Amino acid sequence: MVVRFAGDSGDGVQILGSEFAKSSALNGHDLITFPDFPAEIRAPVGTTFGVSAYQIQFGGPLVLTHGDEVDVLIAFNPAALKTNLHSLRLGGLLIIDEGAYTPRNYKKAGYEGDPLEDEELAKYQLLKIDITARTHEAVDAMGASKKQGDRAKNFWALGLVYWMFGRDRQETIDWIKTKFAKIEEVAAANTGALNAGHAYGETMEIGADLAAKPQQAALPNGTYRAITGIDAMSLGLAAAATCSGMKLAYCSYPITPATGLLHGLAKFQAKGVITFQAEDEIAAVAAAIGASFGGALGITGSSGPGIALKAEAMGLAVGAELPLIVVNVQRAGPSTGLPTKAEQADLLMAMYGRHGEAPCAILAPATPAECFQVMLDAADIALTYMTPVIVLADGYIANAAEPWQIPDVDSLPDLKPKFHTDPEGFHPFLRDEKTLARAWAIPGTPGMQHRIGGIERGANNGHISYEPENHQQMTNFRAEKIAGIANDRPAITPDLGPSSGKLAIVGWGSTYGAIHGAVNELNKDGKDVAHIHVRQMSPLPRGFEELLRSYDHILVPEMNMGQLVKLIRAEYLIDAKGLNQVTGKPFKVGKIKQTALDMLEN
Amino acid sequence: MVVRFAGDSGDGVQILGSEFAKSSALNGHDLITFPDFPAEIRAPVGTTFGVSAYQIQFGGPLVLTHGDEVDVLIAFNPAALKTNLHSLRLGGLLIIDEGAYTPRNYKKAGYEGDPLEDEELAKYQLLKIDITARTHEAVDAMGASKKQGDRAKNFWALGLVYWMFGRDRQETIDWIKTKFAKIEEVAAANTGALNAGHAYGETMEIGADLAAKPQQAALPNGTYRAITGIDAMSLGLAAAATCSGMKLAYCSYPITPATGLLHGLAKFQAKGVITFQAEDEIAAVAAAIGASFGGALGITGSSGPGIALKAEAMGLAVGAELPLIVVNVQRAGPSTGLPTKAEQADLLMAMYGRHGEAPCAILAPATPAECFQVMLDAADIALTYMTPVIVLADGYIANAAEPWQIPDVDSLPDLKPKFHTDPEGFHPFLRDEKTLARAWAIPGTPGMQHRIGGIERGANNGHISYEPENHQQMTNFRAEKIAGIANDRPAITPDLGPSSGKLAIVGWGSTYGAIHGAVNELNKDGKDVAHIHVRQMSPLPRGFEELLRSYDHILVPEMNMGQLVKLIRAEYLIDAKGLNQVTGKPFKVGKIKQTALDMLEN
Amino acid sequence: MNQQLTAKDFTTDQEIRWCPGCGDYAIVNAVRKTLAQIGTSPSDVAFVSGIGCAARFPYYIDSYGFHTVHGRAPAVASGLKLANPELDVWVVGGDGDFLSIGGNHLLHALRRNIDLNLLLLNNAIYGLTKGQYSPTSPPGTRSPSTPAGSVDRPANAVQFALGAGARFIARSADTLPNHLPEVLTRAHAHKGASLVEILQNCIVYNDGVWGGMADKTTTQELSIRVVHGEPMVFGKESDKGLVIDFESGNVSIIHEADGPVAERATVYNETSWVMANAVARMEGEDMPTAIGVIYCDPVEDYITSLRKKIPFKVMNKDDLKDLLYAGGTWTRDEQSDPE
Amino acid sequence: MNQQLTAKDFTTDQEIRWCPGCGDYAIVNAVRKTLAQIGTSPSDVAFVSGIGCAARFPYYIDSYGFHTVHGRAPAVASGLKLANPELDVWVVGGDGDFLSIGGNHLLHALRRNIDLNLLLLNNAIYGLTKGQYSPTSPPGTRSPSTPAGSVDRPANAVQFALGAGARFIARSADTLPNHLPEVLTRAHAHKGASLVEILQNCIVYNDGVWGGMADKTTTQELSIRVVHGEPMVFGKESDKGLVIDFESGNVSIIHEADGPVAERATVYNETSWVMANAVARMEGEDMPTAIGVIYCDPVEDYITSLRKKIPFKVMNKDDLKDLLYAGGTWTRDEQSDPE
């Protein structure tokens, strides 16, 4: 079941959505939510570029995407209708707030005439309710001002959908109480609106005809919370601090959509996280590197333009062989591009976007919840191999939410680094034979003074060295160190489908849900298709070539013009085909499925 | 014939070398020279890290590299011997300045005992001359101070080699006169030393036994000058200014080895070149972009670390579709790496080192002299397609010199841009149907006001657009525009050898000479091998795939860990093999030849 | 252009995308009005900006516009002016754009004294990225990145510009529709880099940060218009004045009640760095905010100095020939192939 | 450490790679001497630098050293200090490193007042890249990138730091082996960001840029040691003095011949930004260069302020649990598989 709320930025759509999501989870559904913010902070009321939307798919046994097509669309004003109608499936339920469909408003949205008169709408089940008026009816008596009444209409709509999907209102009522504890009349108005919406639904028997009742989730027992990717990253980093016993220094400069990580971690300051809003992205990565030099786990995060600025300093971390995590919450580029839209077009920059031979490890979470574990893995790799690790998330993963089973804190891995303290025979480029990690002695350790930097170092003494053969050797070390990570980590296996066969659809990052959904459907249709999802982009995972070779065809859907597909082709000379889309929007399951079917036919 | 001069930074080795090179050219030889600077400005006298060297290969019919092995080595002090002896071929002539081989000096160089007593030297023809003493004998009477006398020993040595290779001294004597016009006693001392060295050679009949007398060059008739890559780039840009009738704005921040371009162009200021030393590399590229926005040809240049810093702003130039030339004189990385050593490890950064899908054109000169034409090509592409063009040179090409036939100014191409001046139907993202270049109207043109920037633009009106399909379309345009450049430019053909056969050795950039030399030798030995040299790295040249497919094997020698080879493999699924070396030193002909022979055997 | 221009001539058809109530609206109007008064043709004007709410400016001014990348506008504009010195170049950015990521470019543009009009729209917050504190936020600012309150000591734009060697520094506010154009006109007239700090209200993330400046009545109490050659008098009733203690640099308030302020207040001298610094640094509950041309002490601008040394010309074929043939050349003129 | 340290304890086995005669030698010696006197154990000291001749510094000091990338040392050091506040952190860079590419990081390190000792080795030239002019080069500097002479107005490090809000600013020179350690000791003692500008001679590319400062006799004529609470007297015979005209900020020279200078010269006050600015800005043929602690007016440093608001602790499992369970949670406890 896919529900989409859309209204003006001021309509409280995001609150409405997230309350509904919480209730869906409490009702035992699996779910994925996706808020769709406007690019402007607060565009003039009623304009199309000021429309804010929130989409949720809930049900079971597994929900993989926020849904290709919407079953129920609630459009609070003409601008919301204009920009969102295309997402509604034919025959879907369209609820509109009649009170907002004035000529002034539909002209602002760019309609010539009254959109509700348009024949186009005949394709849907249209339900016109004057939500604004109904809300005022319910709350005006409670002492709320006109403005407060206007603002409560999102709760009225929430009450309505609660009725439609048989939800309990108590959690939300409690939440309203806490949230608006200081402004009693607002709390009262919101609760009143919620109840009124619910009663309206009940009276009018709205939604009784909604096709299939959504299924329950097939999730294991445990304690859950709904989590966005960005929050899962913050928590993953907090966990890395606990597991490593280290200080965590997150140094960043605000940028959409990475800023949430700074906000999230700043909230943890009192628990022991250091956050530092630097003057720019270069200072941010430099400070993170300084923190790592000082024996903390230095982390920086940004999005495309900011990551591009960090390239030079990341090279320093490669040369100095210091642990560092660089989170790139990708957005659509080039340049400023579409800052609020998602894209996966920074993979090759992550691989190659530094001067000289400067290999890094690169990980990419596939889902919001996975971000937690990926951050622990990133910390583990950074500390074990003394290397920068790039984490490639994107605007979709960052903002989308899904249920996440809260892990047992005691079962988290031990990430404690081995700091060197014995001066005997020490130099900073002594290497661990197995991992090739260099020896890490941190400032303040008696007797271990040494100097590192970005100039090439002698492999045998750690001093500056301009020797030709030494440069070759150190370059080899740096390359082998990263390549060697694959040996210590799990071999790749398909996420779904047969481990050999006709077609493997290979993805990475946020295309997970769409690919998984498509392969699921294809398998159900008896098609010999597998889903392979790469989370370890550099080094590519163990067993990847063999696995790929066990299928006749390889399809690589990416929200870019073909980047992973290039790596696969260059690395293995396998004729993988790309399915590419750069529209700032996630793939639809249907598109991937259709492409796969076409490939299977040929 | 390969001669190498090596001495302390203060010994005047670079002057000695370049005077000898000039005389070699005047004598009708082809030649390539390569200065080998120390990383330090002026390290303490006598230390190995203060050694400065200059190598020249001269002869004919064609000289391709500065030589794998040295025939004559002149080592002014023990440190020079220590760091340079390995380059001398067995049986080669070793000339040392006996006066400098004191215990103090050879200890400073890190020798335990007197290196001249070492049995090792038996492998060479050792010629010990107390050059310091001989110089003083010659010049002390001329009123030169002790210091001036000491400093004249490079001219003494020059006189000696002039004798050995039958050269005329007059040009140099004239040059000394102009150069030291203001300090007469120095001019006299230098000339005196030159003559004395020559006389010494004559008397002692030194060099009479030098194996083969070098051949004359097989160069076409014309007027020549010796030119380094960096000077050829400066002149190429100056020519671009003349040919386009545009202002040329070179905005840069000093960095080794790219600084020469700033120095070179600064000298042309009075002729109409604008140079701007910015506060950093980001400001430099930003100013160049601003200059282009203003209707000039904006150019920036740097080396690896500085280029990395420019990535974000280069994305802006891609998005805003402005002409821009970015010269990267590559040096060994990662990070500060080996700043004075050459490497080709920034190719993939040039291809992919920007966030989002941000394709650029990339050119790479193969030889110093070629840099002139490549700059004209870069300007042509930048202006024709409204795109950034990256030029990948390296420290070797920048500093090496070879004879260059000065082109006829009247035969240079017309690069005049078509500025739009007609407001009718104009918007800045109107595209030329053929080239896909957007319309360029420059500030100051009446009635053409418009706004550009890094946010995605509507293909149909040039306004900001967040439309999903528009982003796809614009991304396609940007990709197709760059891809289309290949159609308008020549198809690739082998530089040497058959156009199909057993093996093609494919190179780019400064490996040209070594590959050409190797293929030359292989062809002479009757081997079925071709040399293909790529100068157009993005888009890859027309006909490249077909050409590659016409050979059984492809070998790609690169001074990196395998970058062009990755592009070839990904693009064409051809199993090209890499031959990789990152020692900061150019390839030796012998190494490439041997690898080719090994491949041919298998 | 001969006919009188109006603000409309500098208005584009682009819908403004600032939040309703944002102080930027008033600023864009003031700028349009100023441009019309100055009378340069729109096609000879260029607006360059970085990224941020403020940096959206070029879309709303009908001129040549370049919305570049965050922080780099002063550098882009420097290149533009070097290449096209006849253009009237305006640079617009927020406090983050100009003083955080772009601080270095601003420093060097000011120091070099390139003839740019730099408008710093200071709302003491990062608006576009939803409200993080900025380098001009007062200590203790609670924001999503400083939930416990910031501890950084803020940058003072005027003081920074003085330290950078700027020769024209002014301050006004979004709430001063008449004063702002006056100051902008002065900035434009100044040949060299002119920095105008415009106090701007971000109604969404930092509403009221400039305190009473927004309110007509309180403005007169809370700000002082410094005017060259005039005593520093302020207050609705012109009943207060400022006296600079030159030795300490401290400024104190005097009251009409204690004698005529116009006679006792320090006479402002816009060419004095001491006074400029003193009024920029004034702090404390009652101290007013100095607005007006705070410092103006012209020296020759970069391009004029440069062109005195190296007159500009376009390179022609003869110039090129000179360059190509410079240094040693030799001519090869063999009748037959060499051996 | 209890036993008395010597300069040798801070000396590495690395061969120094500066040009013979470079002013940096004297500076490294003065720093070693200062460190020994301060007496912090070498293992509790860290040196961070960017790139340049000056930035080679860490190799020659036996401590923890990080030779980072060009311009970023103040930012790297800020992160280091935040992570490891007990370390004694020194940052060394040239005028290019600190004021050209690194100007913004220096600005923000000073503004934030992070407890770093920042040594700016100012030779008014780019040494390592072979002699281009720098932001501190005097106008008219001829260099390979400005063959006709530079036209930029130079940055004045002290004035810049004042504008940036620095609370400790000092100046000394490579030629003052006793003065330099004194100033360095003061800088170290200052809690917060301390900027020390050290005039340094680049014998290869800018020999003599600081004029007579290099020469013992002329130094006393050409520089003045400003000392808090003492009259500004200078000259070999202490026969000259400086008087600040506070209203204009101008400084003039007085002579013993006209009356006792010690009585007439202005008494220096290092807490006064007016005096600091005045002596930083002095210009003209005869005007001496001010050396010494030019400005020192401490305020709480960044980390102290931060830790007052948010005491530092290491995150433990309970903290983590709190975070993981924050927000709404629900428990799933089905006996069998859901439908």
Ligand SMILES: Cc1ncc(C[n+]2csc(CCOP(=O)(O)OP(=O)(O)O)c2C)c(N)n1
């Ligand atoms: C390289 C880069 N870093 C960060 C951002 C994100 N960003 C956009 S505007 C902005 C700051 C906005 O603050 P300010 O400059 O004060 O302008 P305002 O929005 O307040 O007018 C930031 C951090 C970006 N676009 N590019």
Ligand SMILES: Cc1ncc(C[n+]2csc(CCOP(=O)(O)OP(=O)(O)O)c2C)c(N)n1
């Ligand atoms: C990103 C980057 N840009 C440029 C350089 C080249 N570079 C190295 S040091 C330097 C400037 C040196 O001047 P300064 O900081 O004054 O130090 P000095 O050598 O004079 O001591 C430059 C431009 C570099 N290493 N990295």
Ligand code: SF4
């Ligand atoms: S966020 Fe603030 S500065 Fe930005 S448009 Fe809205 S009110 Fe204006």
Ligand code: SF4
């Ligand atoms: S170039 Fe100048 S600053 Fe650098 S080491 Fe030599 S003398 Fe010192």
Ligand SMILES: [Mg+2]
């Ligand atoms: Mg702001």
Ligand SMILES: [Mg+2]
């Ligand atoms: Mg310097």
